[in-house]
Amino acid sequence: MNHSSAQNTLKKYPLLTYIAKRLVSGLIAIWFIATATFFGMHMIPGDPLSSEKQVSPQIRKNLEARYGLDKPLLTQYGIFLKNIIKGDFGISFTQENRKVNDIIREHFPISALLGLLALFFASLGGIGLGALAAFHKNQLSDHLIMIMVILVVSVPGFVFAALSQLGIMKVNDLLHSNFPIAGFDGITYLIVPAIVLGLGTLAYITRLMRSSLLDIESADYIRTAKAKGLSNGQIFVKHKLRNALLPVVTVLGPAIAGITTGGLVVEMVFAIPGLGKYFVEAVQQLDYTVIMGTTVFYGGFLVITVILVDIFYGWVDPRIQVVK
Amino acid sequence: MSYDRELPAIDKTEFLPYSGRKQDPIQRPSANYWQQAFRKLKANFPALISLFIIIGLLLFTLIGDKIWRVDPYAQDLTQISSPPSFNKKALVIPDKIHYQPVYLSNLEDYTVKTSSTGMSIIGTPTTQFIAFKWQPVAGAKGYQIFRHEYLPHGIDDLGVPLGTNDSGDHVSYLDALRLEPIDYFYSVIPIFEEGQLNQYSTIKITAANAIALGDAVGLGIIPKHQKMHYLGKVINLPAHPLGTDYLGRDMLARLIEGGKTSLFIGLVAPLIFVFLGLLYGGISGFLGGKADEIMMRFVDFIIALPFLLFMILFKVAFGIGPGESGIFPMLVALILLSWPSVARLIRGQVLQLKEMPYIESSKLMGAGVFHLTLKHMLPNVTGLLLVTFTFAIPSAIFTEAFLSFIGMGVVPPTPSWGSLCNDGIQTLLTHPHELIFPALFISITVLAFNLLGDGLRDAFDVKTKGERP
Numbered sequence: 001m002n003h004s005s006a007q008n009t010l011k012k013y014p015l016l017t018y019i020a021k022r023l024v025s026g027l028i029a030i031w032f033i034a035t036a037t038f039f040g041m042h043m044i045p046g047d048p049l050s051s052e053k054q055v056s057p058q059i060r061k062n063l064e065a066r067y068g069l070d071k072p073l074l075t076q077y078g079i080f081l082k083n084i085i086k087g088d089f090g091i092s093f094t095q096e097n098r099k100v101n102d103i104i105r106e107h108f109p110i111s112a113l114l115g116l117l118a119l120f121f122a123s124l125g126g127i128g129l130g131a132l133a134a135f136h137k138n139q140l141s142d143h144l145i146m147i148m149v150i151l152v153v154s155v156p157g158f159v160f161a162a163l164s165q166l167g168i169m170k171v172n173d174l175l176h177s178n179f180p181i182a183g184f185d186g187i188t189y190l191i192v193p194a195i196v197l198g199l200g201t202l203a204y205i206t207r208l209m210r211s212s213l214l215d216i217e218s219a220d221y222i223r224t225a226k227a228k229g230l231s232n233g234q235i236f237v238k239h240k241l242r243n244a245l246l247p248v249v250t251v252l253g254p255a256i257a258g259i260t261t262g263g264l265v266v267e268m269v270f271a272i273p274g275l276g277k278y279f280v281e282a283v284q285q286l287d288y289t290v291i292m293g294t295t296v297f298y299g300g301f302l303v304i305t306v307i308l309v310d311i312f313y314g315w316v317d318p319r320i321q322v323v324k
Numbered sequence: 325m326s327y328d329r330e331l332p333a334i335d336k337t338e339f340l341p342y343s344g345r346k347q348d349p350i351q352r353p354s355a356n357y358w359q360q361a362f363r364k365l366k367a368n369f370p371a372l373i374s375l376f377i378i379i380g381l382l383l384f385t386l387i388g389d390k391i392w393r394v395d396p397y398a399q400d401l402t403q404i405s406s407p408p409s410f411n412k413k414a415l416v417i418p419d420k421i422h423y424q425p426v427y428l429s430n431l432e433d434y435t436v437k438t439s440s441t442g443m444s445i446i447g448t449p450t451t452q453f454i455a456f457k458w459q460p461v462a463g464a465k466g467y468q469i470f471r472h473e474y475l476p477h478g479i480d481d482l483g484v485p486l487g488t489n490d491s492g493d494h495v496s497y498l499d500a501l502r503l504e505p506i507d508y509f510y511s512v513i514p515i516f517e518e519g520q521l522n523q524y525s526t527i528k529i530t531a532a533n534a535i536a537l538g539d540a541v542g543l544g545i546i547p548k549h550q551k552m553h554y555l556g557k558v559i560n561l562p563a564h565p566l567g568t569d570y571l572g573r574d575m576l577a578r579l580i581e582g583g584k585t586s587l588f589i590g591l592v593a594p595l596i597f598v599f600l601g602l603l604y605g606g607i608s609g610f611l612g613g614k615a616d617e618i619m620m621r622f623v624d625f626i627i628a629l630p631f632l633l634f635m636i637l638f639k640v641a642f643g644i645g646p647g648e649s650g651i652f653p654m655l656v657a658l659i660l661l662s663w664p665s666v667a668r669l670i671r672g673q674v675l676q677l678k679e680m681p682y683i684e685s686s687k688l689m690g691a692g693v694f695h696l697t698l699k700h701m702l703p704n705v706t707g708l709l710l711v712t713f714t715f716a717i718p719s720a721i722f723t724e725a726f727l728s729f730i731g732m733g734v735v736p737p738t739p740s741w742g743s744l745c746n747d748g749i750q751t752l753l754t755h756p757h758e759l760i761f762p763a764l765f766i767s768i769t770v771l772a773f774n775l776l777g778d779g780l781r782d783a784f785d786v787k788t789k790g791e792r793p
Contacts, residue, residue, distance in 0.1 A: 029628040036629060043641040154771035156722060156742075158729045159763040162749050169753060257630070264632065268730060269749070280730050283636050295633050302630055 019311060026303045031081075033299035037292050038080055042073060044286065080292070089293030094285045100293035103278060108297070111267065111274035114190050114197065115259045122198030122255065123205060127248065130209020131241060137214065145206065152203040157262055160196045161269035168192060182271040193270045197262055201255045205248055212244040219243075249316055253309040257302050361707065364783040371779020374772040381769055385583035394562070396581040397737055400572035402539050403561065404502075405755040408575075412561040414535040416546070416554045417452055426457045426496030443512065443527035446496065450534030451503040456510060456527060457496035464492045464514035471499060472509045479524055482511040505533040535561070567757045569747055575761055578739045583765065585651060585740035589724045590769075593658040594716035598709060600659065601666025606701065608667065609674030610693075620671065623664040634661055635723060636732050649738040654727060658720060666712055673705050707784030714777035718770040725766050741766045 064070040068079060083090060089100035133145040168179050180189045216222060216239075225235045264276035271277070275294060282290035355363065365371055389396075406412070426446070442459035449455075458467075470476075472483025486499055499510070511526040537555060540546045545561065546554045566575035608619040635657050642653035677683060683700055691699070721741075727733035728742030729749075736743065741762045748759030 025624075029625055032625040033629055036634065037637065040634070040637045040641045150771065150774070151767075154718075154774060155767045156725050156729070156745070156763065156770075158726070158745065158749070159759070159767070162752050162759055166752055166756065260630075265726065265730065279633070280636075280732075283640055283732065286640070291637065295630070295637060298633055299628075299630050303628060 015311075015314070019307075022307045022310065026307050029303045030296070030300045033303075034081065034084055034292075034296045035077075037295045037299075038077055041288055041292055042076075084296060089296070090289040092282075092287055092290050094282075094287045094290075100289050103290060104275060104293065104297055107273055107275045107278050110184060110272060111260070111263050111276055113187070114194055114263060114267070114272065114274060115256070117187075117190055117194035118198035118259050118263075119201070119252075119255065120198075121195050122201035122259075123248070125198070126202045126205025127209050127245070129202070130206040131213060131236075131244075133206065133210045134213035134244075135236065142210075146210075149203040149206050152199050157196065157200065158265045158269060160199055161193070161266050164192055164196050165269065182269075184272045184274075189270075190272070193266045193272060197259055197266045200262065201251070201258060204255070205251060208248055208251060209244060212247045213240055216240050216243055246316065249309075249313060252312075253306045256305050256309070260298065260302065357703075357707075361780075361783040365779050368779040368782065370775045371783075374775040374779070377768065377772040378776065381583070381765075381772070382587065385580055385587055388580035388583075389577065392576055392580060394574045394577040396573060396577035396739060398573060400543055400562075400568065402535050402543070403564070403568050403572045405570055405751055405758065406564060406568045406572075407755065407757055408565055408567040410563045410565060412533065412563070413558050414533045414540075414561050415448075415450060415558050416537055416540055416556065417448075417450060417534045418555065419536045419538040425494055425498075427491075427493050443510070443525055445527070445529055448532065448534075449529045450532045451505055452534045452536060453498055453500040454503060454508065454510075454529055454531055455496060455498045456529065458512050458525065458527075460493060460495050461514040461523075463516055465517055466490045466492060466515040467495070467497075468513045468515060468520070469497045469499075470511040470513070471501075472511065473506065475509055475528075476511055476524075476526055479513070479522055482513070482524065482526075483509065488515075503531050505531050507531075533561075535559070566761050567755075569744075569758050570751055575744075575758070578744060579741070579761060579765055582739035582741045582744050582762065585649070585734055585738060586721055586724055586742065586766070587769070589651060589655060589658070589740075590717050590721035593655050593662070593720045594713055596655075597659045597663040598666050598713045598716060600663040601668075601712075602670050602705070602709060604663065605667035605670030605672075606674055606697070606705075609671040609678070610697070610701075612675070612678070616671070620668070623667050626661065626664040627668070629661065631661055632723075632726065635727060636730075639727060639732055650733060650735040651738070654724060654733060658723060662716070662720075666716075669708065669712060670705055673708055674701060677701055677704055707780075711777060711781045711784060714773060714780055718773040718777075721766065721770055721773075741769075 061070070068076055071079075087101070089104070092098045092100060092103065095103075129145050129149075133142040136142045165181055168181050171177065172179055172181075179192075183189060222235060222239055225239050230238075260276075263274060264280055266272070267274040267277040268280055275298075278290065279294045279298075281287075282294065365375075402414075403412075444457055446455040446457055461467075467489045469486045469488070470482035470484060471486050472481070474483075476482045484501075486501065487497065489495075489497065497510075497512075499508075507528055507530050509526050509528050511524045513520050513524045535545070537551055540554070540559065541548050541551050543562070545559060562574075564574050564576070566579065569575055569578065604619065604623075608616045608623075611619075638657035638660060639650075639653050642656055677700070680700075683696065686696060686700060724733060724740060725742030725745060728740050729746045731746060734740045734743050744762035745759055745766070748756075748762060752759050
């Protein structure tokens with residue numbers, strides 16, 4: 001009785017059902033990420049204590065007990081899962097008395113800011129360039145933009161990062177100016193890194209924007225708009241641009257994932273103290289808890305972002321049915 | 325209802341084949357799937373060029389070291405980070421530097437070339453060492469020496485502080501710090517009891533490229549038995565068409581060697597994971613139903629893993645033993661994380677194919693699983709497979725480059741294009757060629773494979789079949 005009424009309520013709210021379903025599968029995905037991370041980490045030969053300087057067996061035992069390394073693997077796994085549910089990622093192995101939660105709390109906002117800026121540059125630039133290319137279809141500017149897009153996709157991000165650093169250096173030399181080359185002390189330090197980080201996504205959005213604008217060209221409503229006597233500019237802004245933007249929204253999910261992981265390199269090259277740089281350093285130093293914490297955190301972040309973006313599509317474009 | 329109406333008489337000849345003027349054939353010569361695809365590919369200029377570039381790159385890495393026989397591991401510390409050059413010359417000088425510090429007491433012992441600033445060069449300035457001296461300043465208790473690559477603007481802009489002479493009558497300096505065959509501007513500031521005054525003098529010294537006799541013999545540039553013959557002469561140094569790296573290793577040889585690593589990972593990993601994906605996706609799609617759902621759920625989870633983070637994690641987890649290059653762990657990690665997306669693609673295609681009428685009729689005629697797979701399924705996913713494979717190569721090369729760049733890839737001294745980039749970024753500001761060449765190779769390779777992939781996708785896309793190329 002109760003069960004069927006619950007089902008009826010769910011049927012009344014298909015969107016809620018959909019969100020609930022997605023959240024459940026998202027939770028399973030996060031669990032899978034956590035498990036893969038845990039067992040991946042424990043496959044590593046040696047343990048975090050083996051790199052320390054020679055210690056007596058007694059001290060080693062104490063250390064193992066402190067970090068729970070003396071317990072059986074499955075028990076450790078259980079503790080690990082329990083702590084994750086509590087939102088506690090443990091204490092860093094290499095940095096004295098530093099909680100992984102604190103590391104994430106301090107450094108993730110910088111990465112997030114960098115990512116948001118990159119996303120902003122990428123969407124703005126991509127939409128603009130894509131529209132420009134479509135507007136001047138088969139003219140010089142279109143060809144130039146498309147060549148640029150192909151080139152950008154073929155050059156590794158770290159090369160752009162390094163070359164842009166060199167570029168800033170030369171500009172500073174030339175103008176006796178003082179643009180920041182590396183480090184982080186305010187948002188100005190993130191502008192060039194964000195542009196570099198967003199380049200790949202920018203190229204992708206440009207391509208998508210151009211092709212979706214060209215697809216729309218022959219749509220009925222464009223013909224209607226022309227028949228009504230609207231000017232080219234009006235048609236472009238009011239009818240073409242708005243409709244062409246929709247497919248671009250669908251890229252946001254993968255774009256956020258790409259920008260998040262691409263941040264690793266950019267943060268390293270520009271010495272930005274974001275979470276990505278920390279992750280790479282933690283891997284180099286085999287800091288178990290930091291690696292596991294950041295991976296699970298990033299994984300969870302991505303899973304949730306993708307779900308949110310999916311729900312967002314449905315809201316932006318009612319024609320897309322997120323609910324089946 | 326009777327057929328009482330007479331049929332018109334029809335002559336027998338009306339039924340003979342038409343023997344008049346031959347009509348133009350309405351159809352093009354029939355071409356099968358592969359021939360059509362190939363014809364379209366040939367018409368695609370960028371894709372065709374890319375194909376040739378890829379063949380060229382493969383030849384470059386495979387037989388390049390047979391032609392350019394320079395050891396990619398041989399270090400030449402006399403030519404560190406030297407820019408691309410073919411005919412670099414060097415002066416052969418003795419191994420031992422005959423130099424004694426100049427004090428006021430023995431000032432006259434040296435032949436001096438006096439400059440307007442009162443500073444003068446001692447001996448021949450070379451890239452091995454540059455020695456100079458200056459007029460003593462009355463009352464100075466010491467001197468500080470600076471080096472710059474440009475004419476200093478003022479006392480705040482004298483360049484690299486090289487050292488300090490602690491005695492007022494020690495009026496010479498020997499510089500042997502990473503010298504290159506360029507112009508240097510040396511400046512000397514006298515230091516007094518009360519500190520330094522706004523007073524300095526500068527001399528411009530051009531360093532000649534030089535090589536010590538012992539080094540020249542050690543590198544095999546000049547024969548050992550008549551080495552004294554070469555002393556003081558100018559010899560040709562080994563050519564480095566793409567320059568050398570920070571240990572004086574030949575960049576061209578290292579790019580050839582690094583290409584082997586990069587292309588090996590870029591080709592082998594996709595080959596294996598596309599095959600695994602085909603197997604898994606094929607089985608999943610073929611079975612359908614509950615089994616398909618479970619198999620695909622597993623695929624979904626692996627795809628949800630943050631790719632690069634897990635690449636790094638697995639790469640570390642598989643460990644690197646001593647003396648290993650780190651290629652194998654990277655290969656395994658790449659395969660483990662990449663097959664699911666191929667599986668998903670193949671499964672979708674197989675699900676579509678399963679509904680095709682020709683599969684149905686083949687089944688009705690009693691075809692077994694083996695026959696269906698081999699005769700119908702496989703040929704119909706080949707195009708998709710080829711396109712997937714082509715696009716998988718650049719992303720594998722990118723991944724390798726990325727990992728090697730952050731120091732998680734191949735282990736030194738094994739070069740790969742990514743690790744060469746990593747080395748190059750350290751010297752980017754002074755010697756950009758060390759980053760630019762490997763980056764160029766990565767970019768050209770990735771570009772070529774991407775364009776070829778685009779071409780293949782267009783060529784194999786059945787939707788465009790009706791259109792003329």
